[in-house]
Amino acid sequence: MGDCVLSTLILRFADVGVATYASLRVVGDPSRTVTWVVQAVHVREALDDLARALPEPSAGESVADAVDRALVTGPFATRETELALARRLGTVLLLEPAWRLLVDYASTPRAVLFVSPSARLGRVPWGLLALPDSEADSHRLMELVDVLMAIPPNIVNSPRPRTAWADRRGHPPLLVLDPRVPGQRADSTLGSVLGRPSADTRLARHFAGGVSSRHVLPKVSAATELFRRTDADRDWLTRMLVEEPGRLLYVGHASAAEDRSGRADQAALHLAEDAPLTAAAIMTRRMPMPPRVALVACASGGDYRFDEATGLVAAMVLCGAQLVTATLWSLPTTAGYRQFTGGTADPMADLVVAVDDAHDDDEGGCAVNRWQRDRMRQWRSGDVTAHPLYWAALVTFAVDGAR
Template identity: 30%
Template sequence: MTIHVWRLTLEPVGNDVAWSLLLNNGTGTSAVDAGIIRDTRNEEHAAMDIPPLAGKSALLDPDHERGLATLLGRRLLPPMLREALEAGTHTLYVATRGWLANLPWEALVIDSDNRRLIEAAVLVGAMSPGIIATRVRTAAPFTPTGAGLAIVDAGPPRNTARQDYSIYPGGLPVGLVTDLAADAVAPGDYSMSAEMAGEALTGTPWSRLLYLGHIAAGHQDEPAATALVFQRRGEADKLTAAKWLAEPQTWPAPARVALIGCGSDDARFMEASGLPVAAVNAGAHLVTCTRWALPADAPADASGPTTGLARAVLHAHRSAKPVHALRAWQVQQLCTWKKRPTPEVSPFFWASLATYLAPETNP
């Protein structure tokens, strides 16, 4: 069976979008097509309705979501690619920056039957080869029996006067605790500092890391300010991407890393120096992150959509083929959304995920 491996690169250039399309059918990679999508101001403006604002997002309303996914699919996916996806087995690497990286690529409509991109292809986020080639360390290969570390809700206790607080103030949901039973959980009780996280990461040869908690946002001028939030003496203790990039040996990453929180992906910034890049620089072969902010579930609610998403990522990262396992969950969520659209199964949650792959050895 031939697997068609595509790489679609898109980059905003003023009000336009430049794109190129490569294809590897098993006999080498070749350039297929390239071009300019003129005047994408409407698409960029529509994308502003995706991140949550006062609890609302275009992806939570079925009609609005389908209209947006149809518009973006028609305008941003090259016709040749959409036609090729009608049959066959495909993997699509998507390399984007700026506002284009904040789109629900998995949910984009590819035909008149409301078929979505995730139904036609395995999607992978594409990271710059230069980032991978120049990283400081490479983790040991993943093993199914390898130990996993879960850093859950390590931020300070809830305080409505600030944004850096715990997401499970009443303790971890029972279902999540059950899922994490096979892993070392540190700590879920608001007691871990960034220094302690480094000690935990260096003390055992982990195969997996799940960080589930608050993420402090960076900004366009300083994407490396994006941070994992820990706590020291009840106050926020942030591990910024800049510090992680500078000291990868202090916080070594295992082969598989999941960073589940509010907008942990950094591709929306024009400069790639955020948390996924820091994780790869520290050794990760695979990084799953979130494109936009996700709401905290009700206390102790293991069935809430954000907790459910984290649990799906956890199970996928334990599997032999994590990207395929995560895709299967996303397709399941999509099928439910098409039949009975409720906020819990909307693309706002399952299409928020981006997964990047990096070779296990430097070139």
């Protein structure tokens, strides 16, 4: 079982002209509401610092240069620089009265904080934010509360199918693991995310139990057959979804639409077919999503980066999901991590296993938070393999009382 639900708080931001307006309120106690304004220059400076931490190329950088920077020399590369970034974000985005209110509601079990960011703040890893104090190990937001993302009201209030986790809990999960995009070599831009399938990999061992008990979709005879499938196109995916899986785990490539000036519904998943499956196509086809969906793919959780947040997360919710875990930015593959750090760890596999396990919990979003706290504390204690580029990227969106 999860460890949440005493109180619920709502943190909301809105971009208005050159400023970003913010409010923090306690559901059921409006007298505790806190409001403040963040000036655009401060937001821009903090987000520039965050951008330097992420593996996305800046002007003149190659993809390899960006991954090297993010893993080895950027703000996420050391405990000290990561904490400095977390404090900077915490200082700029949450004023002292807001932190004081959050501390007041810190409890066991934890309260739940729903975050509704503005487009400017759509890529902020909220759980990572640190109290702006001088302690060596400042408390993080996710240590005070379980951090979930709110679904925009226009999506929540739209007509949509609703399937509760309680009704599907015992159904097998649908696993779409690193589908093979036609014409792409394993080491190309849309090549393998998880590497060559092998029965000896951590992920193959993790999924082997479900395969042997026939409690996964698709039905396969060996765990390695779940990876790099060439038949996993949109029609195959639809057929699998019609079989009513308990949840969906997708690990692969995603394409994000261009920030703000683009259309969120053009964000897409890359399956085993030439054309990517856009959020718009998912909604048009009314693909029947299970109550829980995990999208471990490049910036799959970027809905809020658009004025109309109708990206991949919205598509999942409008097609039936109530809990969606996604990522805020691109994640280096295991091969990339090992190439640039010289280590032998497999942080991508760690993340996939953690999300898969968490989504089996009654409170899947809170379970993701627990894993993130564990990894953050390992990182804080000096474990360089618990790299924040991975655990800080995860966000979970929830609706209809899901936690």
